Amino acid sequence: MKKINLGGVTTPLGFQSSAICTDIKGNNSAKKDFGLLVSDVPATVSATFTKNRVKAAPVIYDMNLLSEKDEFFGIVINSGNANACTGNQGLKNTETICQAFENKLQLDNKSLLMASTGVIGVQLPVDKMLNYVDEIVDELDDTDNNLAEAILTTDTVVKKSAYLVETGNGAFVVGGIAKGAGMIAPDMATMLAFITTDALVDKNIQDEVLRLAVEDSFNSITVDGDMSTNDSVFLFSNGMSGISVNHSKNLELFKEALKAVCLDLAKMIVKDGEGATKFVSINIKNAKNYEDAKKCAFKIANSPLCKTMFFGSDPNWGRLMATIGSAMIEFEENKVDIFFDDLKYVENGLLISDDLEDKAYEIMKKDSFVITIDLKAGNANKTVYTCDLSYDYVKINADYRT
Amino acid sequence: MKKINLGGVTTPLGFQSSAICTDIKGNNSAKKDFGLLVSDVPATVSATFTKNRVKAAPVIYDMNLLSEKDEFFGIVINSGNANACTGNQGLKNTETICQAFENKLQLDNKSLLMASTGVIGVQLPVDKMLNYVDEIVDELDDTDNNLAEAILTTDTVVKKSAYLVETGNGAFVVGGIAKGAGMIAPDMATMLAFITTDALVDKNIQDEVLRLAVEDSFNSITVDGDMSTNDSVFLFSNGMSGISVNHSKNLELFKEALKAVCLDLAKMIVKDGEGATKFVSINIKNAKNYEDAKKCAFKIANSPLCKTMFFGSDPNWGRLMATIGSAMIEFEENKVDIFFDDLKYVENGLLISDDLEDKAYEIMKKDSFVITIDLKAGNANKTVYTCDLSYDYVKINADYRT
CATH class of the missing domain: 3.10.20.340 (ArgJ beta chain, C-terminal domain)
Known part of the structure; x- marks a missing residue:
């Protein structure tokens, strides 16, 4: 297993991303805040979500879709607004934005998930955001560095990690990006992590491996003990390396790599905790x-x-x-x-x-x-x-x- | 029910107290830190203690005595040292100090309880403290104001409260003093409260009334959510007013007065919380x-x-x-x-x-x-x-x- 410098979600084969500044908060910020992660082929998705009873609209939206199907093409992500405590309008807004990207990408409805982070209790500026859909799709790139930036709120550094894993019959990669800051930041930001792999792995195996990796990483850190409405960890596997990890030896390697990515990102979140000096x-x-x-x-x-x-x-x-x-x-x-x-x-x-x-x-x-x-x-x-x-x-x- | 200005533990009939500076911390402090509360006649005692599994020596000492008998003559109190995490030596020190006061007061062994607050993990300077026993006893007074000061650690104000309650056949008084600051203060200080009454009340009734009053007062406040090794609330009733509160109408008055004293003291603790501005x-x-x-x-x-x-x-x-x-x-x-x-x-x-x-x-x-x-x-x-x-x-x- 080899750590790859500057790796992230686009390091595994067949993943692209992009992100731009759309000033979602409306305060003339130049910060990137809206982006997309997509796989060239359908990816099997596992996810863990906040146990907070107050869940953001995108969390509810994703949980519903994940209970219906296992494969998705990617995920739309914004910072600057958590789309939490926004009622039915918040859910509709999530769907509208996902559909705009699905249309542009010529995908079926419900092919994309969504994640949001930022201030709570404010509706997303949907009309403004829709204006940027074309540009975000046009800029998709398999060496993109913008998405890792776009998901940040009060974080002070970009958080990414990737590992290349050699097996007897070829290599696969696991890569990830995350945001943290406080467990809950000033704007009610949240912990989000997006992990990709080009390994081939069955949904049920992947679910369990992610659950274990999260327990020892994202569920083993705390900045202030508060639990947000948006906390989510996603794992997308698209199989494009051609390496199956469903069998014992490769599965161990996959577990190890996934755990390493999760632990790297989790530690980065704590080190960048709000006001943290130690x-x-x-x-x-x-x-x-x-x-x-x-x-x-x-x-x-x-x-x-x-x-x-x-x-x-x-x-x-x-x-x-x-x-x-x-x-x-x-x-x-x-x-x-x-x-x-x-x-x-x-x-x-x-x-x-x-x-x-x-x-x-x-x-x-x-x-x-x-x-x-x-x-x-x-x-x-x-x-x-x-x-x-x-x-x-x-x-x-x-x-x-x- | 009438609130009495400047009331405290010596307001009810038959209670005396005193306290002096003995420099328990050994830092040449002029702060009063060692004192005694006594009743002229045996008082029925109820108490609630910290649920922390790590209990200070005086807490263990008192819990043992209270499981053996209901009546005591009073309690020895020090600040500057919590006598917690001090092992068997800590327990022996508590007993030695209590016995010195019992001898001086010509009381039987196990007539006095003890409470401590302050830094953790350091043995009490017993020899030094014993030098002051005579002086403390000599200065006992039924209008003493020193004990309320002596129990403070990082508190910035003295906390006391008392109520005079008129009944159909005479009046009784409930008075109390407390210390707080943080739930746990810099020196690992603790929440302590001492309440006295000259009402006549049975042990089992008093236990239950105290439990209810504590639930709505000291157990309904928090400064930092931490729970100390020494938290204790004591209620001494000596019956010297001659007014029994074991019967329904007076019992309601007693409940009300005890709750009022506890709530006053609890609110004072929060208002004086470490760094509190609101x-x-x-x-x-x-x-x-x-x-x-x-x-x-x-x-x-x-x-x-x-x-x-x-x-x-x-x-x-x-x-x-x-x-x-x-x-x-x-x-x-x-x-x-x-x-x-x-x-x-x-x-x-x-x-x-x-x-x-x-x-x-x-x-x-x-x-x-x-x-x-x-x-x-x-x-x-x-x-x-x-x-x-x-x-x-x-x-x-x-x-x-x-």
Whole structure:
């Protein structure tokens, strides 16, 4: 498996994309905000969506289509407007825009999906957007770099990743792009990821492989613990490499590549979290079961007290103990070990020595460090990735209108 | 029922307290940090404690004693050190200190309880503290104002409240003091409340009345959603007014007074929350059931996105909708109404008019406002009190050592 530099959704064979600026927010922005990803041939699609009960119109639209059929030609994507809390009009707008692209591309109705991200509670400027359909289709390109930009909201960097996988009988590629920023950004932006592959894979296998990859990547990160109305991850496989991954050996390679793309993108989202100055891995070891391990990791990763402590580089292990204690999991206080990177700081629930504080402080001052909690309550492990809570998080989220 | 100015734990008959500075933290602080509350006669004690699995030594000590007997003479209290994550030595230290006061007061062993608040993971300076036992006992006074100060950590104001209740056959008083700041403050401080009454009340009735009062007050507030190792609420009743509240009419008066004291103190804790600039009541109406109403209210009250929006006075109703949607409760998006104070802003899941934004902004600029969410999913209601998330919260919690 080889990481390909600058890869993205158009790296696998038979995928094209494009994106342009249409000023969807109406604030004379020059930012690209409207685009399209298409496959030359029908692609099998798997997707996971937000569990929020308030779902954006494109999420509802896509879930309906995916319950009817497995293959699509691509997806229309916009930023600047989430098309959430927009009622029936929002659903109609999604359909109108998809149909305009389907007509232009001479595809059947319901050949395209849609994803949106941006401000909530405002209808899409459909008429304005329709004016750009021809231009977007005309600019489709298999080396396009614009779509990865167009999906961003308060993100500060483009997020993409791709891997080339050699098999005994040829190679296939998995590539992806994502947007994040906050789990929810100032404009109620969302986490979106689009992944493509030219491997040939059956729908049911692909569904399961995506589910597993998402669990260990996009479902193992948190910026502020909030869950948006638009969170979605899509996987398009078009088989154009001619390499089937439905069989055991290739399937393992495919799983590995998909997981690597998802994890790369997920980590990029955390590193670019709103106001984030530090990337922190929370590593729970020897929990009673997986649920406990995950609950404990997320409790720490979402705790304002722990996150401000990361920001302040303060090895205040008492906050960690209290947070573990509030996670409602099975463990004994007097068995817990806590490490900052490789430095064992707490053993069996007690600080090993005051003398370690300076060393722990040096570790926490770094851009990136690992906190390991050994619960000694079983043998389940879980790692979750998070960032600190800084002044800038408050600034970004409090100041954008006033 | 009459509110008494400047009331506190020594307002009811037969209670005395005192507190002095012993520099428990060892940083040459002049702050009062060690004190005692006692009743002239044995008092019936009810208490509720943190549900955190990591419990401070005094919490474990008190829970053990309260499982053995109902009556105590009082409680020893210190700030500056939580005596949490201190193992067996922590428990021994609690016992040693209590016994020193019991000896000085010529009481039997196990006549006193103890509560601590402050930094975690550090043993109490027992020898130093024992030097002050005589002085604290000598200064006991039924008009003492020092104890309410001595229990504070990063709190900026003293919190106390008392009510005089007239009954057909005489009056009784309920008084209380509390500390808060953050749910967990920089030094891992905690929420503590001590309530006294000279009413005569049976243990089982008192337990239940306290449970109900705490549910609607201390269990209905949040600053940062974290739960500490030391959170405790104590109620001491010594019967010295001669007024029994075990019978229906007086019991209702007692319930009302206890609830009023708890709610006063709880609101003071939120208003004095770390970095808080605004007091926000989250009022959930017509949820399917009480659990849903409470879950929904706390989801909003703890959401960093919502709390920064309060700080920024931004009526970004989409964040509220998305947060309700992530609370995993039963409701339909297209039935939700949202109010800022009396201003109806969202009706049946949609913004009523862009023109209302300025009015909503004016409401949110105030020090205190109410957000009402009408779910129209049932008839259960719940109000929760919270504050905003400001730069100062981050500052207080990130900067204290570095």
